[in-house]
Amino acid sequence: MxxxxxxxxxxxxxxxxxxxxxxxxxxxxxxxxxxxxxxxxxxxxxxxxxxxxxxxxxxxxxxxxxxxxxxxxxxxxDEELESRQKNISYRTLGAILGVYLSVLLVIGIKGIDQIIVQKGLPDGFGHPSLIGTLFFKKYILHFEMASVLLLVALIAAIYLAKKKNI
Amino acid sequence: MAGINEYIILACILFGLGVIGFLTRRNALILFMSVELMLNSINLMLVTFSASRADMGGQVMVLFIFAVAAAEVAVGLAILICLFKHMKSVDINKFDLLKW
Missing domain, CATH: 1.20.120.1200 (NADH-ubiquinone/plastoquinone oxidoreductase chain 6, subunit NuoJ)
Known part of the structure:
Protein backbone atom coordinates (compact mmCIF):
# COMPACT_ATOMS: atom_id res chain seq x y z
CA MET A 1 0.00 0.00 0.00
CA ASP A 78 -21.52 38.89 19.94
CA GLU A 79 -23.29 37.47 16.92
CA GLU A 80 -25.38 34.38 17.60
CA LEU A 81 -25.00 32.00 14.71
CA GLU A 82 -26.05 28.44 15.15
CA SER A 83 -23.77 25.98 13.53
CA ARG A 84 -26.31 24.17 11.38
CA GLN A 85 -29.61 24.66 9.68
CA LYS A 86 -32.37 25.03 12.26
CA ASN A 87 -34.86 23.39 9.93
CA ILE A 88 -34.29 19.65 10.45
CA SER A 89 -35.60 18.67 7.02
CA TYR A 90 -33.00 20.83 5.27
CA ARG A 91 -30.30 19.22 7.35
CA THR A 92 -31.23 15.59 6.76
CA LEU A 93 -32.10 16.17 3.13
CA GLY A 94 -28.82 17.92 2.47
CA ALA A 95 -26.82 15.17 4.15
CA ILE A 96 -28.68 12.42 2.29
CA LEU A 97 -28.23 14.21 -1.03
CA GLY A 98 -24.52 14.69 -0.44
CA VAL A 99 -23.92 11.05 0.55
CA TYR A 100 -26.03 9.86 -2.37
CA LEU A 101 -24.15 12.04 -4.83
CA SER A 102 -20.73 10.84 -3.68
CA VAL A 103 -21.85 7.18 -3.77
CA LEU A 104 -23.24 7.74 -7.25
CA LEU A 105 -19.99 9.26 -8.42
CA VAL A 106 -17.97 6.35 -7.04
CA ILE A 107 -20.29 3.78 -8.65
CA GLY A 108 -20.27 5.65 -11.93
CA ILE A 109 -16.51 5.79 -12.09
CA LYS A 110 -15.90 2.21 -10.90
CA GLY A 111 -14.01 0.27 -13.49
CA ILE A 112 -12.35 3.38 -14.88
CA ASP A 113 -9.23 1.23 -15.41
CA GLN A 114 -10.86 -0.41 -18.39
CA ILE A 115 -11.66 2.92 -20.00
CA ILE A 116 -8.33 4.61 -19.56
CA VAL A 117 -5.29 3.38 -21.34
CA GLN A 118 -2.50 3.16 -18.79
CA LYS A 119 0.78 4.02 -20.43
CA GLY A 120 4.19 4.96 -19.18
CA LEU A 121 4.62 8.69 -18.76
CA PRO A 122 6.92 10.28 -21.33
CA ASP A 123 10.15 11.99 -20.27
CA GLY A 124 9.73 15.36 -18.64
CA PHE A 125 5.99 14.96 -18.11
CA GLY A 126 4.71 17.74 -15.86
CA HIS A 127 7.71 19.96 -16.43
CA PRO A 128 6.74 23.66 -16.18
CA SER A 129 8.24 24.44 -19.60
CA LEU A 130 5.74 22.03 -21.20
CA ILE A 131 2.87 23.82 -19.48
CA GLY A 132 4.25 27.17 -20.65
CA THR A 133 4.47 25.96 -24.23
CA LEU A 134 0.89 24.68 -24.13
CA PHE A 135 -0.30 27.93 -22.57
CA PHE A 136 1.20 30.24 -25.17
CA LYS A 137 0.75 28.08 -28.27
CA LYS A 138 -2.32 25.85 -28.08
CA TYR A 139 -4.35 27.60 -25.36
CA ILE A 140 -3.44 31.22 -26.08
CA LEU A 141 -7.07 32.26 -26.69
CA HIS A 142 -8.21 30.68 -23.43
CA PHE A 143 -5.33 32.42 -21.67
CA GLU A 144 -6.44 35.81 -22.94
CA MET A 145 -10.04 35.06 -21.99
CA ALA A 146 -8.94 34.17 -18.46
CA SER A 147 -7.12 37.48 -18.17
CA VAL A 148 -10.22 39.39 -19.32
CA LEU A 149 -12.30 37.40 -16.82
CA LEU A 150 -9.95 38.37 -14.00
CA LEU A 151 -10.09 42.04 -15.04
CA VAL A 152 -13.90 41.99 -15.09
CA ALA A 153 -13.98 40.29 -11.70
CA LEU A 154 -11.60 42.90 -10.29
CA ILE A 155 -13.76 45.79 -11.52
CA ALA A 156 -16.94 44.09 -10.28
CA ALA A 157 -15.47 43.42 -6.85
CA ILE A 158 -14.34 47.01 -6.42
CA TYR A 159 -17.71 48.32 -7.62
CA LEU A 160 -19.68 46.03 -5.29
CA ALA A 161 -17.59 46.68 -2.19
CA LYS A 162 -17.30 50.46 -2.43
CA LYS A 163 -19.60 52.99 -0.81
CA LYS A 164 -22.70 53.57 -2.91
CA ASN A 165 -22.80 57.39 -2.96
CA ILE A 166 -19.74 58.01 -5.11
CA MET B 1 2.13 5.28 -7.16
CA ALA B 2 -1.32 4.53 -5.84
CA GLY B 3 -3.76 3.45 -8.52
CA ILE B 4 -6.01 5.89 -10.30
CA ASN B 5 -9.08 4.50 -8.53
CA GLU B 6 -7.85 5.62 -5.11
CA TYR B 7 -7.38 9.17 -6.33
CA ILE B 8 -10.80 9.21 -7.97
CA ILE B 9 -12.46 7.93 -4.79
CA LEU B 10 -10.63 10.56 -2.72
CA ALA B 11 -11.81 13.28 -5.12
CA CYS B 12 -15.38 11.95 -4.91
CA ILE B 13 -15.28 11.95 -1.10
CA LEU B 14 -14.02 15.54 -1.05
CA PHE B 15 -16.72 16.60 -3.52
CA GLY B 16 -19.36 14.91 -1.38
CA LEU B 17 -18.06 16.69 1.72
CA GLY B 18 -18.32 19.98 -0.15
CA VAL B 19 -21.91 19.24 -1.17
CA ILE B 20 -22.87 18.25 2.37
CA GLY B 21 -21.28 21.41 3.77
CA PHE B 22 -22.98 23.58 1.16
CA LEU B 23 -26.41 22.14 1.81
CA THR B 24 -26.33 21.91 5.61
CA ARG B 25 -24.56 25.00 6.93
CA ARG B 26 -26.10 28.41 7.53
CA ASN B 27 -23.02 30.62 7.66
CA ALA B 28 -22.52 32.10 4.18
CA LEU B 29 -18.74 32.12 4.60
CA ILE B 30 -18.69 28.38 5.28
CA LEU B 31 -20.88 27.84 2.21
CA PHE B 32 -18.17 29.65 0.31
CA MET B 33 -15.46 27.42 1.68
CA SER B 34 -17.52 24.35 0.77
CA VAL B 35 -17.58 25.56 -2.83
CA GLU B 36 -13.81 25.90 -2.69
CA LEU B 37 -13.60 22.31 -1.44
CA MET B 38 -15.65 21.12 -4.42
CA LEU B 39 -13.46 23.06 -6.87
CA ASN B 40 -10.36 21.49 -5.32
CA SER B 41 -11.73 17.98 -5.64
CA ILE B 42 -12.33 18.62 -9.33
CA ASN B 43 -8.75 19.88 -9.65
CA LEU B 44 -7.49 16.65 -8.09
CA MET B 45 -9.56 14.64 -10.55
CA LEU B 46 -8.20 16.62 -13.53
CA VAL B 47 -4.60 16.13 -12.42
CA THR B 48 -5.24 12.40 -11.90
CA PHE B 49 -6.65 11.98 -15.38
CA SER B 50 -3.83 14.08 -16.78
CA ALA B 51 -1.26 11.72 -15.24
CA SER B 52 -3.13 8.57 -16.24
CA ARG B 53 -3.54 9.62 -19.87
CA ALA B 54 -0.11 11.30 -20.11
CA ASP B 55 -1.79 14.45 -21.44
CA MET B 56 -0.67 17.83 -20.19
CA GLY B 57 -3.99 19.46 -21.11
CA GLY B 58 -5.46 18.48 -17.76
CA GLN B 59 -2.85 20.44 -15.86
CA VAL B 60 -3.42 23.51 -18.05
CA MET B 61 -7.15 23.17 -17.33
CA VAL B 62 -6.37 23.19 -13.59
CA LEU B 63 -4.58 26.52 -14.02
CA PHE B 64 -7.66 27.95 -15.75
CA ILE B 65 -9.79 26.68 -12.85
CA PHE B 66 -7.43 28.56 -10.51
CA ALA B 67 -8.17 31.77 -12.43
CA VAL B 68 -11.94 31.16 -12.35
CA ALA B 69 -11.80 30.34 -8.62
CA ALA B 70 -9.90 33.56 -7.92
CA ALA B 71 -12.52 35.59 -9.84
CA GLU B 72 -15.34 33.74 -8.07
CA VAL B 73 -13.87 34.42 -4.63
CA ALA B 74 -13.31 38.12 -5.38
CA VAL B 75 -16.86 38.72 -6.66
CA GLY B 76 -18.51 36.43 -4.13
CA LEU B 77 -16.85 38.00 -1.14
CA ALA B 78 -17.71 41.46 -2.45
CA ILE B 79 -21.36 40.38 -2.73
CA LEU B 80 -21.14 38.98 0.79
CA ILE B 81 -19.84 42.31 2.11
CA CYS B 82 -22.74 44.08 0.35
CA LEU B 83 -25.23 41.66 1.90
CA PHE B 84 -23.69 42.16 5.31
CA LYS B 85 -23.99 45.93 4.93
CA HIS B 86 -27.71 45.57 4.18
CA MET B 87 -28.73 42.75 6.51
CA LYS B 88 -26.10 42.98 9.29
CA SER B 89 -25.74 39.21 9.21
CA VAL B 90 -24.20 36.36 7.22
CA ASP B 91 -26.97 33.90 8.14
CA ILE B 92 -28.39 32.68 4.83
CA ASN B 93 -31.81 32.02 6.37
CA LYS B 94 -32.20 35.78 6.84
CA PHE B 95 -31.72 36.48 3.14
CA ASP B 96 -35.37 35.86 2.22
CA LEU B 97 -36.29 39.01 0.30
CA LEU B 98 -37.25 37.07 -2.83
CA LYS B 99 -39.28 34.46 -0.95
CA TRP B 100 -43.07 34.47 -0.86
Missing part, protein backbone atom coordinates in the same frame (compact mmCIF):
# COMPACT_ATOMS: atom_id res chain seq x y z
CA UNK A 2 1.14 3.48 -0.80
CA UNK A 3 1.77 5.21 2.54
CA UNK A 4 2.38 8.66 1.01
CA UNK A 5 -1.02 8.65 -0.66
CA UNK A 6 -2.70 7.18 2.42
CA UNK A 7 -1.23 9.78 4.77
CA UNK A 8 -2.29 12.78 2.71
CA UNK A 9 -5.65 11.30 1.71
CA UNK A 10 -6.59 10.75 5.36
CA UNK A 11 -5.33 14.24 6.15
CA UNK A 12 -7.45 15.75 3.37
CA UNK A 13 -10.62 13.87 4.28
CA UNK A 14 -10.23 14.54 8.02
CA UNK A 15 -9.61 18.24 7.45
CA UNK A 16 -12.54 18.35 5.01
CA UNK A 17 -14.87 16.88 7.62
CA UNK A 18 -13.51 19.38 10.15
CA UNK A 19 -14.11 22.22 7.66
CA UNK A 20 -17.81 21.51 7.24
CA UNK A 21 -18.63 20.53 10.83
CA UNK A 22 -16.83 23.08 13.00
CA UNK A 23 -18.94 25.84 14.48
CA UNK A 24 -17.04 29.05 13.69
CA UNK A 25 -15.82 30.33 10.35
CA UNK A 26 -12.17 30.87 11.24
CA UNK A 27 -11.34 27.27 12.32
CA UNK A 28 -13.21 26.21 9.20
CA UNK A 29 -10.83 28.31 7.10
CA UNK A 30 -7.87 26.67 8.82
CA UNK A 31 -9.30 23.22 8.04
CA UNK A 32 -9.64 24.28 4.41
CA UNK A 33 -5.98 25.37 4.47
CA UNK A 34 -5.05 21.86 5.62
CA UNK A 35 -7.02 20.37 2.74
CA UNK A 36 -5.19 22.61 0.27
CA UNK A 37 -1.77 21.63 1.61
CA UNK A 38 -2.61 17.90 1.55
CA UNK A 39 -3.85 18.21 -2.04
CA UNK A 40 -0.65 20.04 -3.00
CA UNK A 41 1.35 17.07 -1.66
CA UNK A 42 -0.81 14.72 -3.72
CA UNK A 43 -0.23 16.82 -6.86
CA UNK A 44 3.50 16.34 -6.35
CA UNK A 45 2.83 12.62 -6.29
CA UNK A 46 0.96 12.88 -9.58
CA UNK A 47 3.83 14.46 -11.56
CA UNK A 48 2.39 17.98 -11.36
CA UNK A 49 4.97 20.11 -9.52
CA UNK A 50 3.84 23.43 -11.02
CA UNK A 51 0.23 22.79 -9.98
CA UNK A 52 1.44 21.95 -6.47
CA UNK A 53 3.35 25.25 -6.24
CA UNK A 54 0.35 27.21 -7.53
CA UNK A 55 -1.94 25.36 -5.15
CA UNK A 56 0.14 26.58 -2.21
CA UNK A 57 0.77 30.11 -3.49
CA UNK A 58 -2.62 30.93 -5.03
CA UNK A 59 -5.09 28.89 -2.99
CA UNK A 60 -3.41 28.71 0.40
CA UNK A 61 -1.66 32.04 -0.05
CA UNK A 62 -4.02 34.43 -1.83
CA UNK A 63 -7.57 33.08 -1.83
CA UNK A 64 -7.56 31.86 1.76
CA UNK A 65 -6.05 35.12 3.04
CA UNK A 66 -8.89 36.97 1.28
CA UNK A 67 -11.43 34.69 2.94
CA UNK A 68 -9.83 35.19 6.36
CA UNK A 69 -9.85 38.97 5.85
CA UNK A 70 -13.57 38.88 5.09
CA UNK A 71 -14.20 36.68 8.14
CA UNK A 72 -12.37 39.28 10.21
CA UNK A 73 -14.51 42.07 8.69
CA UNK A 74 -17.89 40.39 8.95
CA UNK A 75 -18.17 38.33 12.09
CA UNK A 76 -19.00 40.47 15.08
CA UNK A 77 -18.07 38.81 18.38
Missing amino acids: DYYFLLFAIMAVGAGIFTITVRDALPSALGLLTVFIALAALYLHLNAPLIAIFQVSIYAGAILVLVVFVIMLLITP
Whole structure:
Protein backbone atom coordinates (compact mmCIF):
# COMPACT_ATOMS: atom_id res chain seq x y z
CA MET A 1 0.00 0.00 0.00
CA ASP A 2 1.14 3.48 -0.80
CA TYR A 3 1.77 5.21 2.54
CA TYR A 4 2.38 8.66 1.01
CA PHE A 5 -1.02 8.65 -0.66
CA LEU A 6 -2.70 7.18 2.42
CA LEU A 7 -1.23 9.78 4.77
CA PHE A 8 -2.29 12.78 2.71
CA ALA A 9 -5.65 11.30 1.71
CA ILE A 10 -6.59 10.75 5.36
CA MET A 11 -5.33 14.24 6.15
CA ALA A 12 -7.45 15.75 3.37
CA VAL A 13 -10.62 13.87 4.28
CA GLY A 14 -10.23 14.54 8.02
CA ALA A 15 -9.61 18.24 7.45
CA GLY A 16 -12.54 18.35 5.01
CA ILE A 17 -14.87 16.88 7.62
CA PHE A 18 -13.51 19.38 10.15
CA THR A 19 -14.11 22.22 7.66
CA ILE A 20 -17.81 21.51 7.24
CA THR A 21 -18.63 20.53 10.83
CA VAL A 22 -16.83 23.08 13.00
CA ARG A 23 -18.94 25.84 14.48
CA ASP A 24 -17.04 29.05 13.69
CA ALA A 25 -15.82 30.33 10.35
CA LEU A 26 -12.17 30.87 11.24
CA PRO A 27 -11.34 27.27 12.32
CA SER A 28 -13.21 26.21 9.20
CA ALA A 29 -10.83 28.31 7.10
CA LEU A 30 -7.87 26.67 8.82
CA GLY A 31 -9.30 23.22 8.04
CA LEU A 32 -9.64 24.28 4.41
CA LEU A 33 -5.98 25.37 4.47
CA THR A 34 -5.05 21.86 5.62
CA VAL A 35 -7.02 20.37 2.74
CA PHE A 36 -5.19 22.61 0.27
CA ILE A 37 -1.77 21.63 1.61
CA ALA A 38 -2.61 17.90 1.55
CA LEU A 39 -3.85 18.21 -2.04
CA ALA A 40 -0.65 20.04 -3.00
CA ALA A 41 1.35 17.07 -1.66
CA LEU A 42 -0.81 14.72 -3.72
CA TYR A 43 -0.23 16.82 -6.86
CA LEU A 44 3.50 16.34 -6.35
CA HIS A 45 2.83 12.62 -6.29
CA LEU A 46 0.96 12.88 -9.58
CA ASN A 47 3.83 14.46 -11.56
CA ALA A 48 2.39 17.98 -11.36
CA PRO A 49 4.97 20.11 -9.52
CA LEU A 50 3.84 23.43 -11.02
CA ILE A 51 0.23 22.79 -9.98
CA ALA A 52 1.44 21.95 -6.47
CA ILE A 53 3.35 25.25 -6.24
CA PHE A 54 0.35 27.21 -7.53
CA GLN A 55 -1.94 25.36 -5.15
CA VAL A 56 0.14 26.58 -2.21
CA SER A 57 0.77 30.11 -3.49
CA ILE A 58 -2.62 30.93 -5.03
CA TYR A 59 -5.09 28.89 -2.99
CA ALA A 60 -3.41 28.71 0.40
CA GLY A 61 -1.66 32.04 -0.05
CA ALA A 62 -4.02 34.43 -1.83
CA ILE A 63 -7.57 33.08 -1.83
CA LEU A 64 -7.56 31.86 1.76
CA VAL A 65 -6.05 35.12 3.04
CA LEU A 66 -8.89 36.97 1.28
CA VAL A 67 -11.43 34.69 2.94
CA VAL A 68 -9.83 35.19 6.36
CA PHE A 69 -9.85 38.97 5.85
CA VAL A 70 -13.57 38.88 5.09
CA ILE A 71 -14.20 36.68 8.14
CA MET A 72 -12.37 39.28 10.21
CA LEU A 73 -14.51 42.07 8.69
CA LEU A 74 -17.89 40.39 8.95
CA ILE A 75 -18.17 38.33 12.09
CA THR A 76 -19.00 40.47 15.08
CA PRO A 77 -18.07 38.81 18.38
CA ASP A 78 -21.52 38.89 19.94
CA GLU A 79 -23.29 37.47 16.92
CA GLU A 80 -25.38 34.38 17.60
CA LEU A 81 -25.00 32.00 14.71
CA GLU A 82 -26.05 28.44 15.15
CA SER A 83 -23.77 25.98 13.53
CA ARG A 84 -26.31 24.17 11.38
CA GLN A 85 -29.61 24.66 9.68
CA LYS A 86 -32.37 25.03 12.26
CA ASN A 87 -34.86 23.39 9.93
CA ILE A 88 -34.29 19.65 10.45
CA SER A 89 -35.60 18.67 7.02
CA TYR A 90 -33.00 20.83 5.27
CA ARG A 91 -30.30 19.22 7.35
CA THR A 92 -31.23 15.59 6.76
CA LEU A 93 -32.10 16.17 3.13
CA GLY A 94 -28.82 17.92 2.47
CA ALA A 95 -26.82 15.17 4.15
CA ILE A 96 -28.68 12.42 2.29
CA LEU A 97 -28.23 14.21 -1.03
CA GLY A 98 -24.52 14.69 -0.44
CA VAL A 99 -23.92 11.05 0.55
CA TYR A 100 -26.03 9.86 -2.37
CA LEU A 101 -24.15 12.04 -4.83
CA SER A 102 -20.73 10.84 -3.68
CA VAL A 103 -21.85 7.18 -3.77
CA LEU A 104 -23.24 7.74 -7.25
CA LEU A 105 -19.99 9.26 -8.42
CA VAL A 106 -17.97 6.35 -7.04
CA ILE A 107 -20.29 3.78 -8.65
CA GLY A 108 -20.27 5.65 -11.93
CA ILE A 109 -16.51 5.79 -12.09
CA LYS A 110 -15.90 2.21 -10.90
CA GLY A 111 -14.01 0.27 -13.49
CA ILE A 112 -12.35 3.38 -14.88
CA ASP A 113 -9.23 1.23 -15.41
CA GLN A 114 -10.86 -0.41 -18.39
CA ILE A 115 -11.66 2.92 -20.00
CA ILE A 116 -8.33 4.61 -19.56
CA VAL A 117 -5.29 3.38 -21.34
CA GLN A 118 -2.50 3.16 -18.79
CA LYS A 119 0.78 4.02 -20.43
CA GLY A 120 4.19 4.96 -19.18
CA LEU A 121 4.62 8.69 -18.76
CA PRO A 122 6.92 10.28 -21.33
CA ASP A 123 10.15 11.99 -20.27
CA GLY A 124 9.73 15.36 -18.64
CA PHE A 125 5.99 14.96 -18.11
CA GLY A 126 4.71 17.74 -15.86
CA HIS A 127 7.71 19.96 -16.43
CA PRO A 128 6.74 23.66 -16.18
CA SER A 129 8.24 24.44 -19.60
CA LEU A 130 5.74 22.03 -21.20
CA ILE A 131 2.87 23.82 -19.48
CA GLY A 132 4.25 27.17 -20.65
CA THR A 133 4.47 25.96 -24.23
CA LEU A 134 0.89 24.68 -24.13
CA PHE A 135 -0.30 27.93 -22.57
CA PHE A 136 1.20 30.24 -25.17
CA LYS A 137 0.75 28.08 -28.27
CA LYS A 138 -2.32 25.85 -28.08
CA TYR A 139 -4.35 27.60 -25.36
CA ILE A 140 -3.44 31.22 -26.08
CA LEU A 141 -7.07 32.26 -26.69
CA HIS A 142 -8.21 30.68 -23.43
CA PHE A 143 -5.33 32.42 -21.67
CA GLU A 144 -6.44 35.81 -22.94
CA MET A 145 -10.04 35.06 -21.99
CA ALA A 146 -8.94 34.17 -18.46
CA SER A 147 -7.12 37.48 -18.17
CA VAL A 148 -10.22 39.39 -19.32
CA LEU A 149 -12.30 37.40 -16.82
CA LEU A 150 -9.95 38.37 -14.00
CA LEU A 151 -10.09 42.04 -15.04
CA VAL A 152 -13.90 41.99 -15.09
CA ALA A 153 -13.98 40.29 -11.70
CA LEU A 154 -11.60 42.90 -10.29
CA ILE A 155 -13.76 45.79 -11.52
CA ALA A 156 -16.94 44.09 -10.28
CA ALA A 157 -15.47 43.42 -6.85
CA ILE A 158 -14.34 47.01 -6.42
CA TYR A 159 -17.71 48.32 -7.62
CA LEU A 160 -19.68 46.03 -5.29
CA ALA A 161 -17.59 46.68 -2.19
CA LYS A 162 -17.30 50.46 -2.43
CA LYS A 163 -19.60 52.99 -0.81
CA LYS A 164 -22.70 53.57 -2.91
CA ASN A 165 -22.80 57.39 -2.96
CA ILE A 166 -19.74 58.01 -5.11
CA MET B 1 2.13 5.28 -7.16
CA ALA B 2 -1.32 4.53 -5.84
CA GLY B 3 -3.76 3.45 -8.52
CA ILE B 4 -6.01 5.89 -10.30
CA ASN B 5 -9.08 4.50 -8.53
CA GLU B 6 -7.85 5.62 -5.11
CA TYR B 7 -7.38 9.17 -6.33
CA ILE B 8 -10.80 9.21 -7.97
CA ILE B 9 -12.46 7.93 -4.79
CA LEU B 10 -10.63 10.56 -2.72
CA ALA B 11 -11.81 13.28 -5.12
CA CYS B 12 -15.38 11.95 -4.91
CA ILE B 13 -15.28 11.95 -1.10
CA LEU B 14 -14.02 15.54 -1.05
CA PHE B 15 -16.72 16.60 -3.52
CA GLY B 16 -19.36 14.91 -1.38
CA LEU B 17 -18.06 16.69 1.72
CA GLY B 18 -18.32 19.98 -0.15
CA VAL B 19 -21.91 19.24 -1.17
CA ILE B 20 -22.87 18.25 2.37
CA GLY B 21 -21.28 21.41 3.77
CA PHE B 22 -22.98 23.58 1.16
CA LEU B 23 -26.41 22.14 1.81
CA THR B 24 -26.33 21.91 5.61
CA ARG B 25 -24.56 25.00 6.93
CA ARG B 26 -26.10 28.41 7.53
CA ASN B 27 -23.02 30.62 7.66
CA ALA B 28 -22.52 32.10 4.18
CA LEU B 29 -18.74 32.12 4.60
CA ILE B 30 -18.69 28.38 5.28
CA LEU B 31 -20.88 27.84 2.21
CA PHE B 32 -18.17 29.65 0.31
CA MET B 33 -15.46 27.42 1.68
CA SER B 34 -17.52 24.35 0.77
CA VAL B 35 -17.58 25.56 -2.83
CA GLU B 36 -13.81 25.90 -2.69
CA LEU B 37 -13.60 22.31 -1.44
CA MET B 38 -15.65 21.12 -4.42
CA LEU B 39 -13.46 23.06 -6.87
CA ASN B 40 -10.36 21.49 -5.32
CA SER B 41 -11.73 17.98 -5.64
CA ILE B 42 -12.33 18.62 -9.33
CA ASN B 43 -8.75 19.88 -9.65
CA LEU B 44 -7.49 16.65 -8.09
CA MET B 45 -9.56 14.64 -10.55
CA LEU B 46 -8.20 16.62 -13.53
CA VAL B 47 -4.60 16.13 -12.42
CA THR B 48 -5.24 12.40 -11.90
CA PHE B 49 -6.65 11.98 -15.38
CA SER B 50 -3.83 14.08 -16.78
CA ALA B 51 -1.26 11.72 -15.24
CA SER B 52 -3.13 8.57 -16.24
CA ARG B 53 -3.54 9.62 -19.87
CA ALA B 54 -0.11 11.30 -20.11
CA ASP B 55 -1.79 14.45 -21.44
CA MET B 56 -0.67 17.83 -20.19
CA GLY B 57 -3.99 19.46 -21.11
CA GLY B 58 -5.46 18.48 -17.76
CA GLN B 59 -2.85 20.44 -15.86
CA VAL B 60 -3.42 23.51 -18.05
CA MET B 61 -7.15 23.17 -17.33
CA VAL B 62 -6.37 23.19 -13.59
CA LEU B 63 -4.58 26.52 -14.02
CA PHE B 64 -7.66 27.95 -15.75
CA ILE B 65 -9.79 26.68 -12.85
CA PHE B 66 -7.43 28.56 -10.51
CA ALA B 67 -8.17 31.77 -12.43
CA VAL B 68 -11.94 31.16 -12.35
CA ALA B 69 -11.80 30.34 -8.62
CA ALA B 70 -9.90 33.56 -7.92
CA ALA B 71 -12.52 35.59 -9.84
CA GLU B 72 -15.34 33.74 -8.07
CA VAL B 73 -13.87 34.42 -4.63
CA ALA B 74 -13.31 38.12 -5.38
CA VAL B 75 -16.86 38.72 -6.66
CA GLY B 76 -18.51 36.43 -4.13
CA LEU B 77 -16.85 38.00 -1.14
CA ALA B 78 -17.71 41.46 -2.45
CA ILE B 79 -21.36 40.38 -2.73
CA LEU B 80 -21.14 38.98 0.79
CA ILE B 81 -19.84 42.31 2.11
CA CYS B 82 -22.74 44.08 0.35
CA LEU B 83 -25.23 41.66 1.90
CA PHE B 84 -23.69 42.16 5.31
CA LYS B 85 -23.99 45.93 4.93
CA HIS B 86 -27.71 45.57 4.18
CA MET B 87 -28.73 42.75 6.51
CA LYS B 88 -26.10 42.98 9.29
CA SER B 89 -25.74 39.21 9.21
CA VAL B 90 -24.20 36.36 7.22
CA ASP B 91 -26.97 33.90 8.14
CA ILE B 92 -28.39 32.68 4.83
CA ASN B 93 -31.81 32.02 6.37
CA LYS B 94 -32.20 35.78 6.84
CA PHE B 95 -31.72 36.48 3.14
CA ASP B 96 -35.37 35.86 2.22
CA LEU B 97 -36.29 39.01 0.30
CA LEU B 98 -37.25 37.07 -2.83
CA LYS B 99 -39.28 34.46 -0.95
CA TRP B 100 -43.07 34.47 -0.86
